[in-house]
Amino acid sequence: MAERARLADRPLRVALVTTFYPPHNFGGDGRYVQSFARALARHGCEVEVIYSDDGWRVLSGQKTSPETAPDEPGIKIRNLSSDKPFMATLLNQQLGTPAGRRRRLEAALSNDFDVIHYHNVSLIGGPGALELGDAIKFYTAHEHWLVCPNHVLWRHGRELCDGRECVRCSIAHRRPPQLWRATGLLDRAASHVDTFIALSESVAANHKSFGFKPEMTLMASFMPDEEAAASVPAPAHPRPYFLMVGRLEVIKGMQDVIPRFGEDAPADLLIAGSGPFEPELRALAEGKPHVRFLGKVDPGALPELYRNSLALITPSICYEVFPMVALEAFREGTPIVARDLGPYPQIVQESEAGLLFEDAVSLGDALRTIASDQQMRAKLGANGRQAVATRWSEATAIHDYFELIRQTAIKKRRQDLVDRLAALPLAA
Structure with a gap:
């Protein structure tokens, strides 16, 4: 009874696992995770972002790395940086597992989470990361990495991909072919995820056409309710x-x-x-x-x-x-x-x-x-x-997200989680 009461009173705890996170990111997936973490925190959740800047350091070629972003209200940032980023990244890329950071990632994910939400995990642990932790598990496809070693279905660096030529294509992209893709690792790891999320119909269709077996749930992206950045005058231009x-x-x-x-x-x-x-x-x-x-x-x-x-x-x-x-x-x-x-x-x-x-x-x-x-x-x-x-508002996105958690909790007979969701903003 005491344990049930403790669980009923605590906030919803969500882990967001990703390869890139500002300032250690190149594109939109890291910024999306940051906006998503802030949105969850604004709506009463306790969030931990778990990432590693190893991949960013290797791919950027930077000799020095910016400091990890500080914690924010409701958000804890964990950077699983290693002393040998190149070796950790290479092993991860080749074996599809957390390799040198497995113990630290496993320990980070054992922190009593209700939801573990994977984003781009290509260089934070690969498919092997999906097996870690004990919680409701989601995965959002920010790229086509689940079906494409080079993430973007852009074959040989010159054309849309309509059929697999992955080894030659990886070499054309100047990346070593991935050994783990010749095994059943992805299928085994995917079985640990409750729901795979696609941000558009195109993403879901592409994954299906390239042989990804789990069904994907459509969930809209959103424009966060963050305060606007300090206004800076735009470059003046005299013509339309x-x-x-x-x-x-x-x-x-x-x-x-x-x-x-x-x-x-x-x-x-x-x-x-x-x-x-x-x-x-x-x-x-x-x-x-x-x-x-x-x-x-x-x-x-x-x-x-x-x-x-x-x-x-x-x-x-x-x-x-x-x-x-x-x-x-x-x-x-x-x-x-x-x-x-x-x-x-x-x-x-x-x-x-x-x-x-x-x-x-x-x-x-x-x-x-x-x-x-x-x-x-x-x-x-x-x-x-x-x-x-309306369609792409933060309120709509968080409402739909809480509903997805609720439906999954019911399937997994997590009544304590269902009860706590009912008390969160926008959950009703």
Whole structure:
């Protein structure tokens, strides 16, 4: 009775396990986990983020590492950093297990959690991490790593993948082929997870088509209810413009957009971001005065950049999962012009806040339509703002998450957890 009373009174305890976490992250998955942790804490949960900066140190090539982010109200940060990051990362990548950090990860996950939620675990433990801990277990697919050694289904660095050539493709991506993928490790490890979560229909469909056996539950992404970053003036621009925000890589597809901004362009193109493909893009834009590279932009300046643009262009030629830039644009009342691929058809259909294109002709048509039809552009922008306030709000996401926990707790006969969920904000 005393133990039951103790469990009934305590907050919901959630562990978030991930490879990357700010400041040790490259893309959106680390920032998503940070926003998710803060949202859970705001709604009464005790959260522990468990990650390792080993993979970040190896992949970034940085000799010195930023300090681990400090704990926040309701959030404890655990960085399982090792003294030999290269060896730990290599063993993890090859064997699919936590290797040199297994004991520390196992100890961290034994801390009386109600939910263990895995995110990108590629270099924090691989499939082997899914076997550790005793709690309700979820896994959110932020990439296609479960079915693709190189995460993005971009075969040989030049085309969408429609069939496995994983060894040659890994070599093309300059990564060692993974030994564990030739075994049944993933199937065995996946059996320890109660629910695999997909952030878009495209992600679920891709996993199924590439042979991933567990069914995936759709759960929408969200725009967090965080206080806005300190406002920073956006770079001034005298003419109407379209905007691209993101890392400049070949898979982002900007090489298909820049040629549309010649002398007859309906507006200018501002590109906010940097990356390894930037020199090629700058060469492509040479002699095109309608194209301007802004480089890395202070996050505080992005809202104004979005707000003043005609539309955000999202032309990725690979399968995105659910790009947060679309929600950031919608929040500012800005529509999107997106390639008809991956999650974008779903995003545009559900929001009614954008136009899709398939090729150079349809892209040009979409740009001219957005630039010339102010009434339609305002309608699309208003639809996007409304979609973020409802469909992709923090309140909707946390409500759905608590409901998923409740349903799983009922299946596992965890009545104490069901009772505590009923007392949490938005759980009813």
